[in-house]
Amino acid sequence: MTDYRSMWTELGLDLEKHDILLGALPGMYEGIFLSQDDRPEGMAYFDFVIGEIHGLRVKELMDHKASGGKVIGLFCVFVPEDLILAAGAIPVGLCAGTQFSVPDAEEVLPRNTCALIKSSFGFKVGRTCPYVQASDFVIGETTCDGKKKMYEILAEYHPTYVMEVPNKKTPLGRELFLEELRSLKTKLETETGVTITAERLADATALVEAKRAALRRLHNIRKARPVPISGLDALLVTQIAFYDDPARFTEKVNNLCDELEGRIARGEGVASANAPRILVSGSPMAVPNWKLHRILEDSGATVIGEESCTGTRYFGSALAENDGTLAGQLKAIADRQLETHCACFTPNDERIEDVLTLAKDWQADGVVHYTLQFCHTFANEAVKIERALAGENIPLLRIETDYSDEDMGQIKNRVDAFLKMIRG
Amino acid sequence: MTYAGLDIGSRTIVLVEFDEGLKDFVILDTGPNPVDRCRHLLNGRIYRQVVATGYGRHLAAATLADEVVSEIRAYAVGARYLHPDCRTVIDVGGQDCKVSLLADGGEVRKFEMNDRCAAGTGRFLEVMARALDLDIAQLGDHALSADAMVSISSLCTVFAESEVVSLIARGEDSRTIALGLHDAIATRIAGMVRRVGPRERVVFAGGGALNPCLRGLLGQKIGVELTVPEQPQVVGALGAALVAKAR
Numbered sequence: 001m002t003d004y005r006s007m008w009t010e011l012g013l014d015l016e017k018h019d020i021l022l023g024a025l026p027g028m029y030e031g032i033f034l035s036q037d038d039r040p041e042g043m044a045y046f047d048f049v050i051g052e053i054h055g056l057r058v059k060e061l062m063d064h065k066a067s068g069g070k071v072i073g074l075f076c077v078f079v080p081e082d083l084i085l086a087a088g089a090i091p092v093g094l095c096a097g098t099q100f101s102v103p104d105a106e107e108v109l110p111r112n113t114c115a116l117i118k119s120s121f122g123f124k125v126g127r128t129c130p131y132v133q134a135s136d137f138v139i140g141e142t143t144c145d146g147k148k149k150m151y152e153i154l155a156e157y158h159p160t161y162v163m164e165v166p167n168k169k170t171p172l173g174r175e176l177f178l179e180e181l182r183s184l185k186t187k188l189e190t191e192t193g194v195t196i197t198a199e200r201l202a203d204a205t206a207l208v209e210a211k212r213a214a215l216r217r218l219h220n221i222r223k224a225r226p227v228p229i230s231g232l233d234a235l236l237v238t239q240i241a242f243y244d245d246p247a248r249f250t251e252k253v254n255n256l257c258d259e260l261e262g263r264i265a266r267g268e269g270v271a272s273a274n275a276p277r278i279l280v281s282g283s284p285m286a287v288p289n290w291k292l293h294r295i296l297e298d299s300g301a302t303v304i305g306e307e308s309c310t311g312t313r314y315f316g317s318a319l320a321e322n323d324g325t326l327a328g329q330l331k332a333i334a335d336r337q338l339e340t341h342c343a344c345f346t347p348n349d350e351r352i353e354d355v356l357t358l359a360k361d362w363q364a365d366g367v368v369h370y371t372l373q374f375c376h377t378f379a380n381e382a383v384k385i386e387r388a389l390a391g392e393n394i395p396l397l398r399i400e401t402d403y404s405d406e407d408m409g410q411i412k413n414r415v416d417a418f419l420k421m422i423r424g
Numbered sequence: 425m426t427y428a429g430l431d432i433g434s435r436t437i438v439l440v441e442f443d444e445g446l447k448d449f450v451i452l453d454t455g456p457n458p459v460d461r462c463r464h465l466l467n468g469r470i471y472r473q474v475v476a477t478g479y480g481r482h483l484a485a486a487t488l489a490d491e492v493v494s495e496i497r498a499y500a501v502g503a504r505y506l507h508p509d510c511r512t513v514i515d516v517g518g519q520d521c522k523v524s525l526l527a528d529g530g531e532v533r534k535f536e537m538n539d540r541c542a543a544g545t546g547r548f549l550e551v552m553a554r555a556l557d558l559d560i561a562q563l564g565d566h567a568l569s570a571d572a573m574v575s576i577s578s579l580c581t582v583f584a585e586s587e588v589v590s591l592i593a594r595g596e597d598s599r600t601i602a603l604g605l606h607d608a609i610a611t612r613i614a615g616m617v618r619r620v621g622p623r624e625r626v627v628f629a630g631g632g633a634l635n636p637c638l639r640g641l642l643g644q645k646i647g648v649e650l651t652v653p654e655q656p657q658v659v660g661a662l663g664a665a666l667v668a669k670a671r
Contacts, residue, residue: 373539400539407539409479410520414537417496417524421532 093242226269231303516632
C-alpha cells in the first residue's frame, strides 16, 4: 500500500489518533463485508475504495487542489453536487459515521446531540478526517436544529458556509430555496474564480444524473427475489457515492448492475428466497455505520432497500426537462433537491407514501425504522409511518440507537423477535 | 424425558427442567463469566434438548444449547403455558423492560422495549435501592410502608440517583422517596404498555414482578388486574424449555 503519511501530515491530521482509526477498519471490514457468502465480483472495486479510504481518493483531491481546483465538504443531500462540479470544484461527503470521533466532539458539544452531528464535528476538532482537512470550505444546511447550531461552532474551526433549506414545501419555501441556490452559485464563483455557465452546469448535471440513475438501477435490482446483493453491500455502494469520483463510480456501479442482472436471470441470490425482506427507513448511515444492516443480515434477514439519505432520498428523483438556460436549470435543480422527502419538512406526507410504496413494490415483509438518538424529526415521523404501515398490515420495528456497540445485544434481541413475528 | 430452558440474563441465570410439567428450577447470579457458570450448572445433567434465551443465548448456543429463542418469544411461550388466556406480557428484567401483545393463538403480534436506557428496568430499582441503603428485595415493602410520596421528576437512572441523594440531604423520609421511585418507574412502564394497546389477561413477569409495590402501582396505572406467576423470574427459562420440548 502506498504510504500517505506525508500527505496526512501536510493535511494536519493527528497521526497517532488517525492510526488507531485506520487500524480498526480492516478487521471490522473483513468481519462484516468480506465474510459474506456469494458476494458479487463487482464489489471488488468498492472493497478497494474502502481499503484506500483515507488514501487514494484524498490524493486525487490533493492533486486537484495542486492544479488550482477547490474541494468542498458536504454533510447533506440537499446541497446540489452539480452546482459545485460546475464551478470546477469537487464535492465530497464528510466523515460522520463512527463512535471514534464522538468523544472529541463531546469536549465541546452537548452530549445529548445526535451521533451523526457529534461524529462529524469530532472529526474536525480531533483532526482525524482528511476530507474535511482537504476541503477549502464546508457547506452546511438548516435541516435540523442540532446541525444548524453545530455549524456556528464548526465555523470557529473551519471555513463554513450555511445554506437554508425551508421547513415547508410551499411556493414561498421553494422560492427561498431557489434564491439560496443562486447565492450558493455566487459564493462558489467567488471562491473558485470560475463562472458557472449554462454549458458548464449542464455538463455537471449530466455527470450527477448519471450517478443517480446508476444508483436507482441498483435500487431497482433489489426488487428481485431472491435478491442478488446483500443490503450491506448495496448500502456500502450508496455510502461511497458521496465521496468517490462520480464518473468512475457510475461506471463501476453499472458494471456491478450488469453482473447482478445476470444473477437475476439465472435465479441466483445472496439470501434464500424465503429470507425475510426488510426495508430500512429513517436516519442516514454514513461510513462506517453498518450496525443495523449487520445485525439484520446476521439474524437471517435481507435488507432490500433504504429509505434514507444514504438511500432513496439521495438518488430517488431525476432532474425534470428544462429549457437549458442557466435560470431554467437552476430551477430544475432546486425542484429536484426539494423532492428529498426529509423529516425536516412539515408536513412531509410524501415520505410516508414513499415508505408504503417501497414496502409494497419491493415486497418487504417488514420495515425497520432507524432513528439516531436525539433525532427528533425522524423519531416523530416514525409514529405516523407505523400507523400508515399498520393500515396495510406491514409490521414495523422502531430502533433508536447511536454509533456505540453497547446496545448491540438489545437490538439483536428485538430483531430476532421481529423476524420471528414475521416468519410466524 | 427431560427438557431444559436456560435463560442467561444480564443479572441472573435461570435453568428450568421440564418433563410433563415444570420439574425444577435453579437461579444463579450471572457473574462475569456466564458461559462458565452455565457449563458448571449443566455439568452432570442430561437433557433431551436444551434451548437458551436471554442476552447470553448466543454465547451459550455454540457449546451448551441446541437452539436459541429471543426472550420476547420465550416469555410469551412461558406466560401462555401458565395462563393460556394471556394476551399481554410485561417482563421487567435486569437491564430491559419488554411489553408484548399476543394474538389469540399466542404468537407475538407487537412488542415494545426500552431503548438504550435503564429507566423502567430492574437495574433502575437496584441502583435506587443502593442509594437508599436497602436490599433490592426490601425496596418494595419499604415503599409500601410510606404514608406520603415525593415526586421523582427524572427517569434517567443516573439523574434519578442524584435526585434521590439530594432528597435524602433535604431530610425526606426514605420510604416516601422509595414510593416516588416506584411511581416513576411504573409510569414509564405503563406508557410502554399503552403503546402496544394491552388486552387482558395481562401477565407481569421477570424479576421486577417480585416487587409488590411495583405490581400494585403498575396495575393501577394500566387499569387492569395484573397476573403475576408464582415464580415470575423463571417464565423466560420455562418458555425456552417448552420450545425445547416442542422441537
